[in-house]
Amino acid sequence: MAECHPVGFQWVMEAKNRGATVIHVDPRFTRTSAMASSYVPIRSGTDIAFLGGIVNYILAGGLDFREYVVAYTNAATIVNDDFVDAEDVDGLFSGYEPDRHAYAPTTWQYAGQPEISAGGADTDSQRATAGPLRHESHGAPISAGVHRDETLQHPRCVYQILKRHFARYTPEMVERVCGVPRAAFQEVCEAWTRNSGRERTTALAYSVGWTQHTVGVQYIRTAAIIQLLLGNIGRPGGGILALRGHASIQGSTDVPTLFNLLPGYLPMPHHAQHPTFDEWVDGMRHPDQKGFWSNARGYATSLLKAYWGAAATADNDYRYDYLPRMTGDHGTYQTTLNMIDGKVKGYFLLGQNPAVGSAHGRAQRLGMANLDWLVVRDFFLTESATFWKDGPEVATGEMTPDRCRTEVFFLPAASHVEKEGTFTQTQRLLQWREKAVEPPGDSRSELWFFYHLGRLVRQKLAGSDRARDRAVLDLTWDYPVRGAQDEPSAEAVLKEINGYHVDTGQPLSSYTEARDDGSTAVGCWIYTGVYAGGVNQAARRKPGSEQSWVAPEWGWAWPLNRRILYNRASADPQGRPWSERKAYVRWDEQRGAWTGPDVPDFEPTKHPTYQAPDGATGPAALAGDDAFIMQADGKAWLYVPTGLVDGPLPTHYEPAESPVRNPLYGQQANPARRAYRRPDNRLNPSPPDPHSDVFPYVFVIGRLTEHHTAGGMSRTVRYLAELQPEMFVEVSPELAAERGLHHLGWAHLVTLRSAIEARVMVTERIRPLRVDGRPLHQIWLPYHWGGQGLTRGDSANDLFGIVLDPNVLIQENKVGTCDIRPGRRPTGPALRDYVAEYQRRAGMTTGTDRKD
Amino acid sequence: MGVRTWIASWPVYRQLTGTDPLGRGAAAKSAGSSRLTARTETADSVARSVCPYCAVGCGQRVYVKDGQVSQIEGDPDSPISRGRLCPKGAASKNLVTSELRQQKVRYRRPYGTEWEELDLATAMDMIADRVVAARDATWEDVDAQGRPLHRTLGVASLGGATLDNEENYLIKKLFTALGALQIENQARI
């Protein structure tokens, strides 16, 4: 966190200064480790084993915050008799179908549930469409009635299942798998549990390297299990904090530029599951479901009204027919492979540099070289703009400009000070930026580009009556423009995102006002309230020093300006704070309302003892102690009966590339991982497959404080480039001795995809681990470099192949295997021969591919 | 300047006649130092902004003089960052005023070996043409069973995690209306 989010880290230092214990778990010793109370080195890719060990420590010792767990989690819920745990099938849950590499999750359900909820039936298509991603704002559907045993003694209650599942995650096993000595592990367990409960809370912060694993979602799930067992969710000083890495990456998920989502985590329709509007809406809300998703019809209708305005009416299902339909995986990696296969004609890159920033850089570049046209919008000529001219494949002779057909448009982009608009930062806070100056030259905002592109396309299609063109022509696309450059008004767009009454144009103030009768238009329902009262709430800048520590009048957080989600859980079931020390939101009996420094994440006047009448649905079905109001059963989920495609409980699998045989199960890697098995995407062999010894080392990539992502905004900036002026690789003194690497000399790393070179940094910040009884070397390298900018170097992402987490389709590029050799890599065509030699040694010959 | 003032401005004279005989401070202060003031004081305007790098969302104040950014620094009012910035945030002015920034449209024709210049309006028109053509060529109305698809897989997009919500909203809205599905961003990476 000190390394990648230094300014956020000030709060950790503040906490430490007030006596907090700071524990840092990371494969390499970073600037965060230097500040931590204790640092725990870990083998990359084994966090579920580590965290699972902590779950075991908590459950074996009965150290959970029992009142919280019983009241607010699904610990007491009884699970279906047919569920078989992975502990019993050597790493596979019940329902696995080997030929599809996918689960049929019907047996994972709670006991007494109807056969299966819509959308959950087929994890294959769930995986292809990254279905679980839409649960960012809510759990998957569950019908209202569930069986519970609040004594937690029922052998099939979640609590007991959890206990059995993690029983083998002992300190000894953690040491074997993670390379973490028992004493260090014990210290973490004790510190975490000691600092949790009524009087104290513990926060867990992860950087999104956690998501870049084939088991990434389950990493975070394991963290959630710990934090729920210890009562650290919905309370001040607790929580799981995702430290995201881009200015508005949260915003770009909320108002998504993602293939499977529409704004506010509404799913993009699937051709088979959602042929009609009603089926689409019912896919979001189970008809007899509890909670706020029951109004999904209102959110969906309002979005279509925002898109298609007057053309969207009840008679035509609000132009649901205009929405495109998914048929499978349309994610960025599938798209890249489709480009290589010639299926994609045009590609827009908007401040994004996949030639450096995406896994398997070579595939990215070969894909772009096979387009009809490419539009790059950026500040600088990035590697993705110039791949045809001086990319690595030009160097190897595989590509020459006069044989590359892609037509490239480079359009300069406006910077953050040259346009106005909102960023949503990592804690869901929207902050409005004022425009300082006009963009220089041809530089324009994305707002300008897409508004005018849309205008031009509409002009070209004008008069057409083909349905496909009507979808474009019926679009509401009448944003006011101003200035010499005809810049559209970002505030007008924000107002549409917020939503308004169709008849009056008055902004809505809460998503509860969204209607399914076409009377409201809402661009992104979770953002409703950002323009409440006709005021740009995201532009509020009351100084932090002049308001409470929660600072509710700085910017605006979704939903409804709540700063801590599920903060009802900061009070006990009766509505009293768990302790005065950790008081946050409480029930005020006199006022008959919830109160606190934050906006209560609960119906404002619902009494803590409220019990839903039989047959109630929606918010009315939520009891006064159902703190997790967006969950279908009002409870936080220790066990996930539906919505995940790789199992209801986290289970340690080895990374797709690992030099280590899974010590816990016969199943080596995540059985449901999304793989693309093709000759141009080979993965290094791992045990038990032969030849895994060709790639004996684990490598990890990451960020430096001084650089940003693929380097487009830092290698081009003098004051940053000079601070970390060259691509390097960090190795331990032991590995340096083993491989003959010299400090400040050159080394190159090899995988089945490519070989890259870097200057050697020998440092004790990287240390060998003992894993399963033998030494294991890890190598760290930054991924900031590429062939353009002030400082240039090989790209670490060229080393990776493409293999994804099945839930959200994010690639595993925080861990891989490689070989490392002293000296520089071969250049020109010899580089490909060199890699081919490794392919031969790894038992790969043309046309064959690794088995699962 | 008269001789008298000229002499009076001579630091040696000030040493001899003033409070600073050793010429260490007051006597040695130059005309330039006397005029010195922070350029934030003389800015024409200040925009309240947010750092464009990571997702912490640190507040920035952008000072403008004569239509140019003259300084970017942390906004002490921000309860998130309290005026602080990391090296990247602190280098924001360098980023936005970099002489390496491309300010002109560049065009590379198929099989071209060099960049060419292109007028922005022409580029926009050409891109619009290509979107319409690619969409038409790859349009899918229904699947094999006649269920609606209403889409094109011929046009894709990647990016948006450094863009504004308003921009992402228009991107998604336009592409969705065009039937383009493969609209992705860094959040998937």
Next chain:
Amino acid sequence: MSEPAPSGSASYYGRPVIKAPVWGRAIPTYLFTGGLAAGAALLAAGADLTGRPVLRRTGRVTAAGAVGASICLLVSDLGRPDRFHHLLRVAKPTSPLSVGTWVITAFGTASGVAAAGEFASRLPRRGPLGTLGTLLPPAGRVAGLAAAGLAPALATYTGVLLADTAVPSWHEAYPHLPRLFGGSALASAAGVALIAAPLAEAEPARRLALAGMALELAGTRTLERRLDLLSEPYRNGRAGRLLRAGRVLGAAGMAGAVLGRRSRIVAALSGVALLAASVATRFAIYEAGVASATDPKYTVTPQRERRDQRGPSSPHLG
């Protein structure tokens, strides 16, 4: 060499703690020319008062030439030579260079006039220049004596100039450098006199050569031996070689001065040796200072010893 560069306990990656002087060769050369000018002015004044006209002329011309060269060297070494006049902006007793600037300005003016006095006879006899020609010789005499009055300061302040820095082997040598430089100034001026003056007028120069070089050699000996660790830079490397060369040349010059009473050639050779010795010594001392600044041990070790000698104190008061 698979280990990273150690950051050791004695220093930070072996990097210097202080910055070495950024001056080029101009400054050690100036040390020499400044000294020469001062010594020559003194010789000239002595010759004037004792009736040695050739020696006087030699002295005055040498002084003017050398101080002229000195000023050029000083200005050329400035990072911004166009701002040389800023040196006259303040007068700071805390700055040897400021003191030196005022001294050299006054000295330069005086010795210029004195030297001009030597050439008064070449001016036309009539007109304004004629008047000047009449006024110059007496003015030159006064100026020459004034220059001589400033010369001891010019000859010795350069010792303070070097010593008043954080450069360990210079600063630690502060008790010795002024006298050493004064001696060197006299020896070098005597050297010029031995080359230029007739044997008949050269006796004071010979004596001055012996006295000056004796001071110089005694001084360098002290630097080499009496500064503990900080003597090392005077013995080692380029500085050590230059200092030894200076000693051989100085000894030769002294011997020549003694033996050259009867021979212009021997006297002249002796003069050359004395000049070379002075040059070598000045460069040696300059180089030794740079060497002591570059290696952090010369900064750190004596300071650590000093601190440790003060005895243990609570860490935060250390």
Next chain:
Amino acid sequence: MDGTTSLSGPLDPAPDAGYPDPPPRMGFFTDTSVCIGCKACEVACKEWNEVPATGLDLLGTSFDNTGALTANSWRHVAFVEQRRPDFRWLMMSDVCKHCTHAACLDVCPTGALFRTEFGTVVIQEDICNGCGYCIPACPYGVVDQREGDGRAWKCTLCYDRVGVGKTPACAQACPTESIQFGPLDELRERAERRIERLHSDGVPEARLYGHDPGDGVGGDGAFFLLLDEPEVYGLPPDPVVTTRDLPRMWRRAGLAALTVVAAVAAAFAGCSSPGRRS
């Protein structure tokens, strides 16, 4: 010269430099125990002061690719990797010390270096002529000549910002308040409290550096909390301002001058005038 207190010992430097009624002396307290080595200080300083970039050199000295305080780096973050026996990684943002007795200032022959009313030491870029004398005079190796420019440069403690009541750029940027700016008296008190806290928290190696008005430079306007010996960070262990010895130097020069005069007198006195001889 004005007596020895102007050259050494405890002193309030602003009145001594001709400001009869100055504002409080301002300074930095750099607490390295909370430095995360992010280098925001280096960049913020360069952005504000428009300091040139230094070039692209991988130094191989941990994450330090700046190397030292130079004309083009007025803050320098040092990184020290240590095994003792536990591994630790020290980071420290170095800066001009703004000494009470500033050798650079005192030796400056143009008055380019001057003491501000805030007690800080600033090089006036409109005056400096690049004589270079301040460079070896500094006991901390701070001042440096800029190549191609010729003048000497160093931290100004953001004289322009401080003059209008703003915090210096580095201190404002510093995410963890490792760099604290304020009236020196307050900073010294704060530092004492911090040291006590660290000592009671089991960090006995924590120590202050440059805070003591009785030290060889009369105390630094920018002082530090360190976790190891100063020399480990590249700082001199016991710096003394060179001008403390200046009176003695001038006396030695005076004696030497007398020696010179005596030698000349003796050289002439002993021998007969050539005129008389002939």
